[in-house]
Structures are given as C-alpha cells and as structure tokens.
Amino acid sequence: MEYIIEVFNIVMEPNMARRDELANYFSQPQSTPHRRYEVCRAYFLERQTDRQIASRFGLAVTTVRALVRDFATDERKRVFFTETPKGRRPRPTTPSARQRIRQLRQQGLAVGTIAERLAREGCPLSQAHVARLLVAEGFPPLRGRGMPTPPGEQARDGSEVPQVADVNAVDLTPHRVGPTQTAGLFLFTPDLLALGIEQAVQRAGYPGSKMIPPLQAILALLAGKLLGKRRISHINDLNFDAGAGYFAGLNVLPKSTYATDYSYRTQRQMNEQFIDALVARLPDEDHRRRKDFYLDFHAIPYRGQEAELEQHWVPMRNKAKPSVMAFVAQEAERRIVCYATANIVRKEADTMAVRFVDHWKEASGRYPARVILDSRATVYAGLSELNQRSIGFITVRRRGAVMLRRAAAETARAWQGCQVIQAGTRSRNVQYLDQTVELPGYEGVVRQLVIKGLGHDKPTFLLTNDLPRRYPARQVIMDYARRNHVEHNLGEKITFFHLDCLASEVRLNVDFDLTLTVCAHLLYQCLGQRLKGFETCTPAKLYRKFVNTPGHVEIKCGELRVIFAKRSHNPILKEAHLDRPTAPIPWCGGLRLRMLFA
Numbered sequence: 001m002e003y004i005i006e007v008f009n010i011v012m013e014p015n016m017a018r019r020d021e022l023a024n025y026f027s028q029p030q031s032t033p034h035r036r037y038e039v040c041r042a043y044f045l046e047r048q049t050d051r052q053i054a055s056r057f058g059l060a061v062t063t064v065r066a067l068v069r070d071f072a073t074d075e076r077k078r079v080f081f082t083e084t085p086k087g088r089r090p091r092p093t094t095p096s097a098r099q100r101i102r103q104l105r106q107q108g109l110a111v112g113t114i115a116e117r118l119a120r121e122g123c124p125l126s127q128a129h130v131a132r133l134l135v136a137e138g139f140p141p142l143r144g145r146g147m148p149t150p151p152g153e154q155a156r157d158g159s160e161v162p163q164v165a166d167v168n169a170v171d172l173t174p175h176r177v178g179p180t181q182t183a184g185l186f187l188f189t190p191d192l193l194a195l196g197i198e199q200a201v202q203r204a205g206y207p208g209s210k211m212i213p214p215l216q217a218i219l220a221l222l223a224g225k226l227l228g229k230r231r232i233s234h235i236n237d238l239n240f241d242a243g244a245g246y247f248a249g250l251n252v253l254p255k256s257t258y259a260t261d262y263s264y265r266t267q268r269q270m271n272e273q274f275i276d277a278l279v280a281r282l283p284d285e286d287h288r289r290r291k292d293f294y295l296d297f298h299a300i301p302y303r304g305q306e307a308e309l310e311q312h313w314v315p316m317r318n319k320a321k322p323s324v325m326a327f328v329a330q331e332a333e334r335r336i337v338c339y340a341t342a343n344i345v346r347k348e349a350d351t352m353a354v355r356f357v358d359h360w361k362e363a364s365g366r367y368p369a370r371v372i373l374d375s376r377a378t379v380y381a382g383l384s385e386l387n388q389r390s391i392g393f394i395t396v397r398r399r400g401a402v403m404l405r406r407a408a409a410e411t412a413r414a415w416q417g418c419q420v421i422q423a424g425t426r427s428r429n430v431q432y433l434d435q436t437v438e439l440p441g442y443e444g445v446v447r448q449l450v451i452k453g454l455g456h457d458k459p460t461f462l463l464t465n466d467l468p469r470r471y472p473a474r475q476v477i478m479d480y481a482r483r484n485h486v487e488h489n490l491g492e493k494i495t496f497f498h499l500d501c502l503a504s505e506v507r508l509n510v511d512f513d514l515t516l517t518v519c520a521h522l523l524y525q526c527l528g529q530r531l532k533g534f535e536t537c538t539p540a541k542l543y544r545k546f547v548n549t550p551g552h553v554e555i556k557c558g559e560l561r562v563i564f565a566k567r568s569h570n571p572i573l574k575e576a577h578l579d580r581p582t583a584p585i586p587w588c589g590g591l592r593l594r595m596l597f598a
Contacts, residue, residue, distance in 0.1 A: 029057070037080045039064055040071045097123050098137070101130060105139050162239035165220070165254040166211045170246070172589040176554045180243025183551030184543075185223055186562045187573070189247070189593050190582050191526040192219075198586050200277035204270040207262070212254060215587050218274075219248035221259055225520035228496050228543055243553045246560065249587030263509035268343045271515040276363045278522060279338050290369035290468075292332035293360075294483045295353055295377050299323040300342065300510065310346050324510050327352045329360075332372070332482070336525065340518045342510040353378040353393075354385050367391050369468050372483045381441035383463070388443075392467030394480045397448065399461050407433065407450050407459050415452070418474040422481060430454060434473050439463075449473055454481075496540045497521065530576045545569050560591040566598035573597055 029035040039057060042048045043064070048056070050064045057064075070077045097118065104114045111134070115127045151163045163169070201215045208214035223244055238244040238253045245252040299312035301323045309322040325346065329339035339356055353373050361367050370392035378386070378395070386393050397403075415431040422428055430453035437448045449462040454477075464476055471479070497517045524539040527546070534542060552563045559581060564570060573579070574597055584590040 027056075033080055035059075036067050036071075036077070039067050043068050044071075094123075097125065098133060101133055102137060102139075105134055105137075108142070110142055160240075162255070163252050164211075165245070165250045165252050165258070167213060167216055167250055168211065169251040170249065170589070171251070172555060172591065174555050174557070176552075177242050177246065178553065179550065180241050180553050180562075181550045182223070182227065182238065182241055182244045182247065183553070183562050183564050184547035184549040185226060185244060185247040186593060186595055187527055187547060187578065188226060188523045189585065190578065191523055191530075193583055193585070195278050195281045195522075195526075197278075200274050200281075203277045204274035206270055206274070207265045212250065212258075216249045217254075217262055219587065220250060220253050221262065222516055222519060223248055223253060224259075225497055225516045226523065226547065228540070243551070243562070246553060246588065249585075259508060263512040266509060266512045268341070268511060271341075271511055272339075272359070274515060275339065275518055278519060279336065280363075282334075282336065282522075284334075290366055292370045292372065292479075293338070293356075293368050294330045294332055295356060295371055295373035296328055296330075296483065297349065297352075297374060297376055298326045298328065300326055300514075312346075325349065326510075326514055327356075327377070329356050337518050337521060340514050342514045349376050350379045350382060354382050357386065357389065357391055370394070372480055374483075379441065380439040383439070383446070383465070384442045384444075387465050387467070390467060392465055394462060394464045394476055396480070397461035397463050399458060403461060404458060416473070418477075420474060420478050420481065428453060428455075430477065432473050432477070449476060451477060496538070496543070530578070531572055532575060533572070546573065555591065558591060559594045560585070560588055561594050561596060563596045564598060570597040 026038065029038050035057065039053055039059070042053050042056065043050070050061050050068070053059070054061045054064045100118065100121070100123070101114060104117055109117070111127050111131050115125060115130050118125050118130070151161050197219070198215055201218050206214040206218060208217050212220070223238070227238075236256050239255060240252065242252065299321075301321050302309055309324060311320040312323040312325050324342050325344055326340065326342045327344055327349075328337055330337050339359065344352065353371060357367055357371065367389055368391055371386065372394045375396050375398055383393060383395070410433060414433060416434065417429060417431050419427050419429050430451050432452070433448075433450040435448045435450065436445045438445055447464050447466055449464070451460045451462065454460050462476060462480055464471075497520055521539060524542055528534045528537050528542055531542075531546070534545075546569055549567055550565045554561050554563070564573075573595075578595055579597055580594075582593040584592055
C-alpha cells in the first residue's frame with residue numbers, strides 16, 4: 001500500500017506537468033470562448049485593469065471593455081463550457097429501416113414526409129439522418145431549397161404553378177383549346193397584321209430567346225396593356241388562359257417577372273424604330289403633305305417612397321412631386337401619337353422640339369409643316385432654329401410683369417374682338433392685340449397675340465412665325481386651344497393604360513412602358529375606325545363594350561377559331577366584317593384567324 005502511494009506522488013509531481021506549450025494554452029488562448037473566459041477571469045478574479053489585460057492578450061482596450069460589459073449584463077455570455085448530454089445514444093440504422101427509406105423515396109416522397117412516416121411506424125429518425133442515407137443510396141434530391149416549384153404543382157402559398165411560356169410548346173394541331181376570358185384580344189389581330197407588327201419588331205431589333213422570340217415577347221407584354229391591367233403584376237392572372245397565350249403565339253403568357261427583365265434589355269433607339277415602323281404603315285390619303293403636330297409634356301407621378309427622381313409639376317395634385325417627364329408628339333389631323341419618350345430630364349426639356357422635328361425629317365423624309373407646342377419644349381433660340389427650317393410654330397409665351405403693364409397700358413381701341421369655338425360647339429368672345437416683337441436669341445421678328453377672355457385672370461401671350469402661311473388671329477387662337485387634345489389623350493393613357501404604376505411591385509422601364517402604351521392606343525384607334533359609330537370613342541369604352549368578352553378557342557381546318565360569347569354589340573363587329581378569315585398569322589404557325597360571333 002505504501003508503495004502505491006509513493007508511486008502516485010511521483011506521477012503527480014507538479015514540476016513534471018509544467019511545460020511551456022501547456023502554459024501557452026492559458027496565456028495565449030486561441031478560441032473565442034477561451035479568450036473571453038481568460039479576459040473575464042483576469043478582470044474579476046485577478047483584479048487586473050483593462051489596459052493590463054489588453055496588453056497581456058494582445059487585444060484592444062475597447063474589446064476588453066466590451067467583453068467585460070457583456071459578461072456582467074448578459075447571463076448567456078457566462079456559459080463557457082458545454083456538457084456532454086447523458087443518456088443512451090441513438091441506435092444505428094437497421095437494414096430494414098434503410099429498405100423502408102428506399103421504398104418511400106421511390107414513391108416520390110420528400111425527406112420530411114419520410115421522417116414522419118418512420119416516426120409513425122416506430123422508427124424515429126431525424127430529417128438530416130434520412131437525407132444522408134438517401135445520398136449514400138444514390139438518390140438525387142427532389143428539389144433543392146430555393147428552386148422553383150415545377151409547373152402543375154402547388155406552391156407554398158397553395159396556388160397552382162402555371163406552365164412555362166415556350167413557343168415550342170404551342171400545340172397547332174386540330175383540337176379544342178378551351179374557354180378563354182380574353183377572346184376580345186383577337187379583335188386587334190387584323191390591325192396587327194395590317195401594321196406589319198412582325199416587320200416592326202425586326203426593324204427595332206428587340207431582344208428575344210429560343211423559348212420566347214422577340215415578336216412573341218412584344219405581343220405578350222402588349223396583351224397586358226390592351227386589357228388595361230391596373231398593375232402589370234396582374235398579368236399573372238392570364239398565365240392559365242390558353243387563349244391569351246395563342247394571341248401572342250405562345251402556350252401561355254410569361255410571368256410578371258419576365259416583364260421587368262425584358263423591359264430593361266430594351267434601348268431607346270429600339271423604341272423609336274418600333275413606333276416609326278408602325279406609323280409608316282398607317283393609311284394616309286395625303287401622305288405627301290406636310291403635317292401639323294401638337295407637342296406637350298406630361299409628368300408621370302411616382303407614388304412610392306424614397307424616389308431618386310426629379311420633381312415635376314403634377315396637375316392632378318396641384319403640386320410638384322417625384323415623377324418622370326414624358327414628351328409626346330401627336331399628329332393634329334389624325335390624332336395619332338407619332339413620337340413619345342420618357343428618356344429625358346429637366347435640362348433637356350427645352351431641346352425636345354428641335355429633336356422631334358429632326359427625328360421626323362429622318363423618319364418620313366420631310367419636316368412638319370407646323371408645330372403647336374408648350375413653352376417648356378424650347379427656348380427662343382430653339383424657335384429661331386424652327387424658323388430657319390421653314391417650320392411654323394405656335395407657342396405660349398411666359399408672361400412677365402413688364403409685359404402685363406404694357407398690355408394694360410393699351411387703349412381700348414387697340415384691342416380687337418372675335419369669337420372662338422372651344423370644346424364641342426361652345427363659343428367664347430375674346431379680345432386680342434396683334435403685335436410684332438423681337439425676342440432675345442431669335443433672328444428677326446415674330447408675331448405676338450395678347451388675348452383676354454380665355455378664362456384666365458391675366459392675358460395670354462401667343463407667339464407664331466406665320467408659317468407655312470399667315471393665319472387669322474382667330475384661327476391661331478383656336479389651333480393652340482386644340483393642343484388640349486394631347487393632354488386629353490395623355491389623360492386617357494394615365495387612367496386606362498396606367499402609366500402611373502411606377503411604384504408597382506413589378507418595375508418596368510418607363511420608356512418601354514410608354515412605347516407599349518403608344519402602340520396599344522394606336523391599336524384601339526384602329527379598332528374604333530373599323531366600328532361604325534365608335535370612331536372617336538375612348539379606349540375604356542371600346543374595352544368595356546367589345547374587348548372585355550369571353551369565348552372559346554379551337555383549331556380546325558387550318559384556322560384558329562375564336563367563338564365570342566353572345567353580347568349585344570356583336571352585330572357591330574359583324575358589320576365591320578371582323579368575322580372574315582384573316583391573312584395567315586406568322587406567329588401562329590401560318591394559321592388564319594376566324595372570329596365567330598354568337
């Protein structure tokens with residue numbers, strides 16, 4: 001017994017255990033928990049200062065203070081050591097359990113479902129353990145985390161996942177496609193063919209892919225505009241409508257996220273070429289005659305938060321708000337929007353008139369005859385450039401205090417009177433001064449009309465260069481008043497085509513969105529011209545009476561047939577000969593469209 005005690009004392013001699021590498025374990029801790037423990041022990045037990053501890057362990061003084069503070073205030077920071085859980089360890093997986101896991105996976109069950117089945121059968125295993133066994137058995141994962149739900153299955157919110165839009169998945173064999181809520185979309189197909197939409201897309205050079213070529217992409221995004229969707233994200237409502245897909249030459253329309261991705265792949269030059277190609281195909285009885293145009297700006301408001309946009313005046317709100325400025329040119333006689341851009345900033349606004357006339361010269365081969373424009377569209381030097389190009393103009397002049405005093409100083413005999421016709425048949429008696437003035441930056445003199453009686457407290461000043469000929473003062477006043485048609489059409493686009501959806505959950509390139517809006521408005525104008533008595537109707541009225549119609553779609557005898565539901569206005573569509581077969585549709589495999597009205 002004494003021998004054993006002596007041997008124990010020799011083994012436990014302290015000097016035998018004191019080695020430098022073991023001592024460094026305490027003086028130079030490597031792990032974060034160990035370092036935190038040594039710092040707190042030195043501070044609270046050994047009573048060392050924070051600077052001493054920082055020097056001892058090579059830490060910053062602020063770090064030592066933070067560790068001490070956390071130890072004193074947070075009880076969770078006082079746990080430095082972990083204990084090994086007691087109890088029996090789980091038994092290894094039996095061959096029968098492995099066999100059962102293989103059987104359940106072959107049924108297509110997920111890891112979580114397999115673990116639940118095993119627990120009910122008395123063999124509890126964790127999901128992680130089941131996943132490791134499946135990998136060891138060579139089973140691939142059903143669907144990784146973050147991967148999209150396959151078409152036809154239910155998403156996590158319980159909704160069904162639609163098919164993927166693919167031009168190669170379109171079934172053009174004779175069969176009954178099924179019911180559709182968007183049969184009215186096919187009313188625009190004859191005009192799409194007449195305007196040469198395929199050639200316009202090719203000329204613009206819009207991007208595309210093997211699954212969604214450029215033409216199908218434009219038609220798919222245009223469908224949402226033609227249906228007047230309040231939010232572009234609502235095009236997801238059409239992902240299960242095969243009729244809407246066949247309108248665009250696809251099996252189904254692409255999802256809303258595709259709209260965002262595609263819009264930011266487009267460029268300004270593409271949008272200009274696209275609109276120019278469509279306008280060039282419009283019927284024009286006197287295409288050689290130079291045209292008059294109305295030019296105007298409109299602020300498209302942004303209703304979100306923290307917008308990195310310029311402040312522009314929004315008439316509906318009667319104040320300046322973050323918005324995107326849009327410039328629009330409308331042909332005066334046919335009321336057709338021939339040019340539109342939202343790719344401008346405030347400092348570029350006064351150059352837009354000259355930019356437009358140069359663009360129109362390049363697109364059509366001739367300058368406009370006359371432009372009626374807002375004062376923001378150019379400056380006096382810009383008016384001089386228009387005059388040098390032999391382009392007439394009518395614009396309002398910003399009135400100042402000196403101009404108002406001069407007008408007030410005129411005698412009553414200097415004022416002349418006339419009657420102008422405003423909206424509809426309403427008339428108004430006005431008085432005007434017909435003068436010639438010189439402007440800074442303008443070469444020569446210009447005609448100025450000072451008008452009272454237009455409904456404003458102060459006189460209105462109009463400027464014109466009397467080109468291509470001199471017009472009576474009454475005609476000049478009425479021509480400028482008709483510029484409100486542009487503002488009215490822009491109001492239609494805001495309300496029906498929803499250009500004010502800048503804060504939508506699906507963001508679109510604003511210039512591309514404006515281009516789609518111009519195209520949709522043009523198609524509604526063409527449809528209205530076909531329908532007797534509806535030539536001047538708004539898009540909202542045409543949509544309500546004709547386009548918003550359900551029906552059935554089928555492919556039969558080399559034709560894509562759309563059977564419209566019975567409605568009171570169907571006889572008007574028949575009278576317009578819309579029930580006749582169209583020319584072959586390139587984006588539908590050469591099928592002809594035949595619309596049948598009950």
